Amino acid sequence: MCSWTLRRYVFEELRDDFYMSTTSLTEAYRQFTTGVAFITTHGRRGPNVMAAEWTFNVSYDPFLISVHLGPSKATHAAILETREFGVNMVSEDQITAMGFAGHFSKHNVDKLSSDLFETYPAKRIRAPMIRGCLLNAECRLIQQITMGDHTSLVGEVVEFSIDSSKSPVILHKGARRLGARIERGVELAVAVTPITMAPGSTISITGELTAPERGARDVYVAIVDTKGGEVSHADTKTGNRGYFSLKIPLPQDIGPGAYAVVARYGGAQATARIQLE
């Protein structure tokens, strides 16, 4: 069992005594889906690589990447010491290297001596970068935040390159390949603002029509009572991207209770609930 898995395991066992079952915690962790990065550093103990699935792009401008590391990791110490690190997103043909980087520590092993890793010098930081990855990003540490038993280390990207021919490793109940893109049919979504209102007020309706091709389309919108009787309706047009918004005044003379806004296009239909007081 790798130390990270072991750590989770021990942690779960302790918690179990108090209020949660080990099985439910383990299963809860396994519902998340992530990619994985090789985090590279070059501290006073030399160059190193570790695997980190908790690696996220957390801001576009500036381009920020946050990695979440256990404080006992050699990488954690090296990042705080040098205030920089490399993020190298793991591709599906690097799965053996990923396991190796994640199951052993620089505390005991010089992982980068293995021929599993082909490195090249970074342009703006001292840490080596790993070849064969989807994204190589050179980061300067700008913030560190303790989060439970891990530290969020946020780096600003000062240099990056991408290889779009590579496919990522996906972690979800084990390591997986990226699957097929979800094909969207004709689908509708609609919501109202506010949810609760008085008769005679004007209701704001916002919706989205998803269709395989872009283009403006006519959508029929109605306000109906619980028996399906229409109390008001309107035709509206989507923009090219399928979004629509309109306002419909409610009649003064309708009673309080539950109503629905129904949007229709072709065979697709969506509803949103409203409450008249």
Ligand SMILES: Cc1cc2nc3c(=O)[nH]c(=O)nc-3n(C[C@H](O)[C@H](O)[C@H](O)COP(=O)(O)O)c2cc1C
């Ligand atoms: C697939 C995978 C993902 C991992 N993700 C993380 C992570 O996000 N954060 C973390 O602290 N450890 C993570 N680990 C565990 C570390 O990679 C592991 O503890 C490693 O030995 C640390 O190396 P170092 O001490 O040389 O820095 C992961 C391990 C694996 C196998």
